[in-house]
Amino acid sequence: MSSPSLLQGNSLAARDVRSMIHPYTNLSTHLTEGPLIIQRGKGVHVYDEEGREYIEGLAGLWCASFGFGEEELIKAATEQMRKLPFYHSFASKSTEPSILLAEKLLEVAPMPFSKVFFANSGSEANDTVIKLVWYYNNSRGQPAKKKIISRQKAYHGVTVAAASLTGLPPLHNDFDLPIKNILHTSCPHYYRYGKDGETEEEFAARCAAELEQLILAEGPETVAAFIAEPIMGAGGVIIPPATYFGKMQAVLKKYDVLMVADEVICGFGRTGEMWGSEALGIRPDIVTCAKALSSAYLPISAVMITEEIFQGMVKQSEKHGALAHGFTYSGHPVPAAVGLRTLQLMEERDLLAHVRKVSVRFNERFQALGDHPLVGEVRSMGLIGAVELVADKKTKRPFDASRKAAPKASAAMQEAGVISRAVAGDNLALCPPLIITEAEIDTMFDRFTQGLDVVAAAAKAENWD
Structure with missing residues (x-):
């Protein structure tokens, strides 16, 4: 059941909940929490209706290679x-x-x-x-x-x-x-x-x-x-x-x-x-x-x-x-x-040469995440990669599905200002626009790591083992 504010209000979020079906969305949760409404984009960044900036770490849905606003x-x-x-x-x-x-x-x-x-x-x-x-x-x-x-x-x-x-x-x-x-x-x-x-x-x-x-x-x-x-x-x-x-x-x-x-x-x-x-x-x-x-x-x-x-x-x-x-x-x-x-x-613009250049930094930052207490495996090539979250690094034991480790980490990353995606299993993917710079890669991974740290703290505090 929708929250009163989303049922009765006239905000874009309320109107969304009243009128739209969203793909790949928990429809029950959406009725109470509503959408993140993206209003504009520029380069590798998108901005919500309140003007808050995010690095679009998945290029939308693995797709916006030239980012947003390419004239x-x-x-x-x-x-x-x-x-x-x-x-x-x-x-x-x-x-x-x-x-x-x-x-x-x-x-x-x-x-x-x-x-x-x-x-x-x-x-x-x-x-x-x-x-x-x-x-x-x-x-x-x-x-x-x-x-x-x-x-x-x-x-x-x-x-x-x-x-x-x-x-x-x-x-x-x-x-x-x-x-x-x-x-x-x-x-x-x-x-x-x-x-x-x-x-x-x-x-x-x-x-x-x-x-x-x-x-x-x-x-x-x-x-x-x-x-x-x-x-x-x-x-x-x-x-x-x-x-x-x-x-x-x-x-x-x-x-x-x-x-x-x-x-x-x-x-x-x-x-x-x-x-x-x-x-x-x-x-x-x-x-x-x-x-x-x-x-x-x-x-x-x-x-x-x-x-x-x-x-x-x-x-x-x-x-x-x-x-x-x-x-x-x-x-x-x-x-x-x-x-x-x-x-x-x-x-x-010789985009392939650019990808080959900046992907060195992208893959370095990904591989460094292998030391994070939540990360079991790191997989990356070019400008696409993912980390797999595990409860036990030595045995590769996954978290219980009810913990929703990757979705919670993705939400924490969004709060930190980077949009990632939780994919099959407890995997978190990044696939940014191909135009991304090395400096933007560093910012993206800094925010990504913040999200991992939030979930690691929750897992420890709540004894997810």
Whole structure:
């Protein structure tokens, strides 16, 4: 039940509670506590309705690579709005921004891809992949080859099919998911799932063996694709062992299973390379991307495919009269114009070089958190990282879930002036705008540490053990 002030007042917070449903929010708690209302942003900072400043330590939702208020992106959007505010791409219609962006994506892609399909979100892109993989295998005369393998703790979106790919129980519980033909193999988190005495190399080999066992148990003739984030984001910023993807892809090749790289978080410089696939040694058949494609200024996503897959689609469209898939806003000219300008700015300002430079400090500060009494493991690469909170550092024993250690730490960090995110398990993630400076990194970690200290004091005072 809402508090009287939120039920009766006319503040923005009260009106929010009365009118909105918030994603990934405890709806019961929200009714009594209301929202944090962000009014404006500049650079890596955002400001609430009272004017209080925060470092946006997660770039919004892993996405605002150029931070807030980038005039070049605003200009690209407004100019295109005046010229052509909308047009679709159905029935052979097109627009200049969508053509130019498709060409640019193919130019910078991690592999020689043939074509680009545009959608509006990472969820839609990954949902599209499932349909296209099924469509492609039908074109090859392999109608049984339809199963898609994802991983435990993976995150691939929230539409019915993409949420099925996601390997996090809250996205399945009481939503009656996953759907048929979606499977999950082991999570490549050595800290949590490596066995006593097992090296990272041996752990990676075991993950690949488990994938092969799953394919054989299901029947290779029924398994179509394997989808993976280079670095698992919402699952806890999990960075696999160095040899993991090489071993996994050897299994996929053996059984004619497509490799799909979900670059929604890792794409466009997050790891210090243009693509997470380049940083982690992945050679994908299909890539999905979104988020930083437009620095999140407008919704847009893309699927890149090989010529072989495209020719299968051509064959099917000849058979049926058209590719009967697409969205009203596929290739929308305004987000496409912003996406194109985003990629141009990355080159003009040599953003990758900047990320590589400042990520040294980012990773130094992250690694230093390994000495904090709450921190069991630190994981970071480029400008993305997380710490895992534990009750016992030696045994890796987690806190009881009822303690809500990571959410409480995230709230304390917000109070200290940095927005982080509590992700699967007791993990706290940072993924700031790529434009962040070394000085801003230090301030961000100072505030992040303040939040950890608040929870450490509470854990000690309340005897959370």
